[in-house]
Amino acid sequence: xxxxxxxxxxxxxxxxxxxxxxxxxxxxxxxxxxxxxxxxxxxxxxxxxxxxxxxxxxxxxxxxxxxxxxxxxxxxxxxxxxxxxxxxxxxxxxxxxxxxxxxxxxxxxxxxxxxxxxxxxxxxxxxxxxxxxxxxxxxxxxxxxxxxxxxxxxxxxxxxxxxxxxxxxxxxxxxxxxxxxxxxxxxxxxxxxxxxxxxxxxxxxxxxxxxxxxxxxxxxxxxxxxxxxxxxxxxxxxxxxxxxxxxxxxxxxxxxxx
Amino acid sequence: xxxxxxxxxxxxxxxxxxxxxxxxxxxxxxxxxxxxxxxxxxxxxxxxxxxxxxxxxxxxxxxxxxxxxxxxxxxxxxxxxxxxxxxxxxxxxxxxxxxxxxxxxxxxxxxxxxxxxxxxxxxxxxxxxxxxxxxxxxxxxxxxxxxxxxxxxxxxxxxxxxxxxxxxxxxxxxxxxxxxxxxxxxxxxxxxxxxxxxxxxxxxxxxxxxxxxxxxxxxxxxxxxxxxx
Numbered sequence: 101x102x103x104x105x106x107x108x109x110x111x112x113x114x115x116x117x118x119x120x121x122x123x124x125x126x127x128x129x130x131x132x133x134x135x136x137x138x139x140x141x142x143x144x145x146x147x148x149x150x151x152x153x154x155x156x157x158x159x160x161x162x163x164x165x166x167x168x169x170x171x172x173x174x175x176x177x178x179x180x181x182x183x184x185x186x187x188x189x190x191x192x193x194x195x196x197x198x199x200x201x202x203x204x205x206x207x208x209x210x211x212x213x214x215x216x217x218x219x220x221x222x223x224x225x226x227x228x229x230x231x232x233x234x235x236x237x238x239x240x241x242x243x244x245x246x247x248x249x250x251x252x253x254x255x256x257x258x259x260x261x262x263x264x265x266x267x268x269x270x271x272x273x274x275x276x277x278x279x280x281x282x283x284x285x286x287x288x289x290x291x292x293x294x295x296x297x298x299x300x301x302x303x304x305x306x307x308x309x310x311x312x313x314x315x316x317x318x319x320x321x322x323x324x325x326x327x328x329x330x331x332x333x334x335x336x337x338x339x340x341x342x343x344x345x346x347x348x349x350x351x352x353x354x355x356x357x358x
Numbered sequence: 359x360x361x362x363x364x365x366x367x368x369x370x371x372x373x374x375x376x377x378x379x380x381x382x383x384x385x386x387x388x389x390x391x392x393x394x395x396x397x398x399x400x401x402x403x404x405x406x407x408x409x410x411x412x413x414x415x416x417x418x419x420x421x422x423x424x425x426x427x428x429x430x431x432x433x434x435x436x437x438x439x440x441x442x443x444x445x446x447x448x449x450x451x452x453x454x455x456x457x458x459x460x461x462x463x464x465x466x467x468x469x470x471x472x473x474x475x476x477x478x479x480x481x482x483x484x485x486x487x488x489x490x491x492x493x494x495x496x497x498x499x500x501x502x503x504x505x506x507x508x509x510x511x512x513x514x515x516x517x518x519x520x521x522x523x524x525x526x527x528x529x530x531x532x533x534x535x536x537x538x539x540x541x542x543x544x545x546x547x548x549x550x551x552x553x554x555x556x557x558x559x560x561x562x563x564x565x566x567x568x569x570x571x572x573x574x575x576x577x578x579x580x581x582x583x584x585x586x587x
Binding site: 142226242 | 410430433434435437438446447449452465466468470510
């Protein structure tokens, strides 16, 4: 019994310590946004654009088909289940508020967060972070912050793309390939969207972006010497950031919709 | 005045055979050759001098100012004044060699439309790297990769230069050229701390010896044979 209590206690302390370290890391990155160093702004701008291009633009060929499939699936099921009554409202509820953000976060984690952990892990193990520091460059400023801004902005953009494609594209797919009557679906959607949905979307994007980037970078920087630590850290970062996103999603939904 | 002073200095290590607490002072223009039976000691000492390994006790003074290791940002201004050429020194792999050589200037001058300065261009031509500047570091052969690292460190105009086994890092065939480049730096009173198993390198450059025996560090001057009359 004592052993069990000891193990539980140690695990709890370890988890709390990890969360506090993660918050401290986020605080250091976000503080740079408000007190940016004078040097290196052009490098930060360039890396931010590269990250945005990788996470948002290059993800479109994956996110658009995924949104179309998920959107049309949901619309087909709701037309059967709801018998067209409040179809637009149900679609907004499910796609815009819950499924869209979570699926987008998952795709960003699979594509970008893993890449960020691997990249920073390699930079750490191969002494590239030391090389940056030996040249007077601040790794937090030139490695972390551009990824934070790039990924957060990309998530916000991908939310919009996902929602639009899932709702309008899904509607178009169902209209084109089935004979399911959908009534005035688009006008129902227009009526169903509230200002809160847009605000919540933005808040979720910012929270997910910060969480995903910070978790990915933190695990990348935590790797000490062994290159074999990189796959372990990558897997941990991916699972952890997805779990954090689910928790944040629930908290925000409770705060705004209950 | 000393450029670098380490007093009552001890470095954390998980190894049993570690460096004991030591004092070390390096003056401008001094050329210290490390002699030790354990290359790990030399490696650790050089990394400690480069501020890449924090101490567990003691004071690190650079140009008379005590350096605080608690805040890594404050260390950056010290680090950029130290040239470290050794096995742990590397290039940023997702940038071209040219970008690597210009990285510091991109950062501090805040613009990208830069070209190599005369000194760096001369070094690139001297070591045969000029035609490979657009390549990624992974495309270079290992010796050229190391040369690129050395050029980047030399082009920083460091106030202190740390070299670990330059004959291995740069290659025996280019060592003479490298010594001549270092002599240019010596003319500017840049102190050098190095470990080398190349006799010519040691005899040409060393004015002092840092002896490390069983983890204890002592400094002795090198007695050079007086020229025959």
